[in-house]
Amino acid sequence: MILQDWWYTTLLDLPYPFQAPLCEAIKADALVVGAGAAGLAAALRLSESGVKDVVLIDRNICGGSSTGRSAGFLTPDSELELSQLVRRYGAEGAKDTWECAVRGIERMVSVVKDHGLECDLQIQDSLFVGNDAGGWKDAQEELEARRLLGYPQTIIPASDIPKVLGSDQYTGAVRYPGTYGINGLRYAQSVKNVLLQRGVRIYEATTALSLQDHTVRTHKGSITADQILFCLDKPSKDISPYEEDVYHAQTFLSISEPLSDQEVARLFPDGPLLCWDSDLVYTYWRLTGDQRLLVGGGSMMSTFSRNYRAKPDVMEGVIARFKAKFPFLKNLSFIQFWPGLIDCTRDLMPTIVREPDRPWVHWVLGCVGLPWATFCGDFAARHAFQSECQDDHRFYQYFAHARGFLVPTWLEPLMGKQLVFSLNNGWAKYFQVDKGKKAARYTPGEF
Ligand SMILES: Cc1cc2nc3c(=O)[nH]c(=O)nc-3n(C[C@H](O)[C@H](O)[C@H](O)COP(=O)(O)OP(=O)(O)OC[C@H]3O[C@@H](n4cnc5c(N)ncnc54)[C@H](O)[C@@H]3O)c2cc1C
Incomplete structure (x- = not known):
């Protein structure tokens, strides 16, 4: 690799x-x-x-x-899941913020279609999978949030996961439409x-x-x-x-040799999906148009590191964890990997x-x-x-x-930028609750 x-x-x-x-x-x-x-x-x-x-x-x-x-997942889910937006902003605010990302997707897709751009746009539903009992709880929280805001979704219990994903090792999943893969x-x-x-x-x-x-x-x-x-x-x-105001989080991606039709059918029995799991540093995977598997992820140690990590060790760990879930892919070769620093705010x-x-x-x-x-x-x-x-x-x-x-x-x-950002990021994801609208915080004339 x-x-x-x-x-x-x-x-x-x-x-x-x-x-x-x-x-x-x-x-x-x-x-x-x-x-x-x-x-x-x-x-x-x-x-x-x-x-x-x-x-x-x-x-x-x-x-x-x-x-x-980027891995090219076009989904409104980014670092903040819908249930986390609901906790933080309430139902109305969660809908507002989710809709911003939905508009972004719609804009990209309409640009691709209107201009006939060749960038491997794939219509692929999203599948958020739970890794363990906590992951199943996370999946149900996503389900509740989506139900609250009236978004379509399907909950998939562990026993039905093999119908959509070639693994019997997940504890449950939520599937929803309106998402895409892109190069x-x-x-x-x-x-x-x-x-x-x-x-x-x-x-x-x-x-x-x-x-x-x-x-x-x-x-x-x-x-x-x-x-x-x-x-x-x-x-x-x-x-x-x-x-x-800006720092970054590091993630890694790798790309495989093309899968055979049989492997694709076994991995995605109901058609290709954009997948990610419920781990804190989550693993994510999807299929490209030429049937290569894109797998991404990271580790706690590398996420907030200052520089790009050029060694394959973190990615090799992600691939090993992925293959443990899908043993029939144990001989699949991953040919290239690359790191990326995603800019984020606190x-x-x-x-x-x-x-x-x-x-x-x-x-x-x-x-x-x-x-x-x-x-x-x-x-x-x-x-x-x-x-x-x-x-x-x-x-x-x-x-x-x-x-x-x-x-x-x-x-x-005093604390260093890495620590300030990791604390703030964790707070925003798991605890932050914003009370009421914050119109008073506008600087006059900003917008
Ligand atoms: C490995 C990886 C996987 C990811 N996977 C996904 C995914 O699956 N789905 C998803 O939605 N997002 C994903 N992301 C995140 C997504 O790629 C970014 O959030 C998004 O691309 C940010 O877009 P941007 O235009 O804000 O920034 P950028 O794409 O970083 O664009 C900023 C541009 O500014 C230029 N620039 C910087 N400084 C200067 C300067 N002084 N003068 C001139 N130009 C300058 C840079 O060269 C750059 O091209 C991923 C990111 C990484 C790294």
């Missing part, structure tokens, strides 16, 4: 050329910095909304960071092509180094724009006043900021999941040129910058 991101291999037959770096000073109506799911969604929205001159830059290639490393890197590069056709100027391998007034400087050029939307990851202090909800003192500067930060990133990029773009958009204002309370956190950032110098 070699250290390599499989999705790059799948790019080789796409005819969309690399967009050369920026080497001059240019002007634009809107600049989007960062071309992951969020930045692409922002650029798409701007180009559809009649903004004439849109520029998009990325220090890598479009989709080259988390978006192009995130091909999606990003295909959206790049759509944007180019719309006249958006795109510069890859172009890093935003500094921001002064309306001008972003890069290594060999600059862009001066009326509105500037930062949809970047791993922000540095040099460019972002919000660096301390409470695992994204943050969107329109700077009160520089209202032309927007930040989309810490989106966990492609659907959330797509929703947030789209949201920021809609608000860059308009003040009243759809019914958005009710959503903003959940990701306003000044929402409360358990452990404040001023304790970071």
Whole structure:
């Protein structure tokens, strides 16, 4: 198993050329910095909304960071399960926040369909499986939350699991529709092509180094724009006043040799599913269009580590645990693995900021999941040129910058960023309860 991101291999037959770096000073109506799911969604929205001159830059290639490393599960579940959202926000708030991610999925799927993008979009139901007695309880809590909010689902007791998954070692599951698998890197590069056709100027391998007034400087050029939307990851202090609000969680992925038709039928007797289990550091798996198995996961020790782990040891442990559940796959070879650092905030909800003192500067930060990133990029773009958009204002309370956190950032110098984030993340997942709406926490003029 070699250290390599499989999705790059799948790019080789796409005819969309690399967009050369920026080497001059240019002007634009809107600049989007960062071309992951969020930045692409922002650029798409701007180009559809009649903004004439849109520029998009990325220090890598479009989709080259988390978006192009991801497992491509398009489900509203991200780090926060629906039952956890219900506990935290109550039924109405849980529905609001879940719907943000649902809108993100709908947006991505409609872009793929409207433009005929070839990015291996697979319609696959989600299957959340319980690993033990606690896992079965978790599955039932998800069921209750989905029932409360009126979402369709099927509960699958342990005895029926072999009808949908080739294992008799799970304690129960919840299955629900409206979810998809996608190749995130091909999606990003295909959206790049759509944007180019719309006249958006795109510069890859172009890093935003500094921001002064309306001008972003890069290594060999600059862009001066009326509105500037930062949809970047791993922000540095040099460019972002919000660096301390973002950290990351590490996860690993691996890809197998293609499965035979018999193996696929045994693994997914009722058709392919997007699966993840109830462990704290969960294992997740799905099938690609060419019948490769994508398995992901991690370990407690590596989740909050600062740097990418290049060794295969964590992934080998995940694969061993996976194969113990599916012994008939014991000889399946996994050919590549890669790590990824998923940006997140302290409470695992994204943050969107329109700077009160520089209202032309927007930040989309810490989106966990492609659907959330797509929703947030789209949201920021809609608000860059308009003040009243759809019914958005009710959503903003959940990701306003000044929402409360358990452990404040001023304790970071004492405790360290890793500990502050792991405590806050755990609190948000398992204990946090927000009482009432938080309109008072808006900074006037933000949105
Ligand atoms: C291994 C792995 C598996 C995952 N699996 C899933 C999954 O199955 N489903 C799911 O929904 N989510 C998954 N995620 C999470 C998901 O990929 C991210 O939450 C999502 O892609 C975030 O999108 P984004 O646009 O906010 O950030 P990114 O995709 O990270 O995009 C930010 C972009 O900004 C660019 N950038 C950064 N700094 C600068 C700068 N100074 N100048 C210019 N450009 C800059 C980067 O190069 C990057 O392209 C996974 C992530 C990983 C790592």
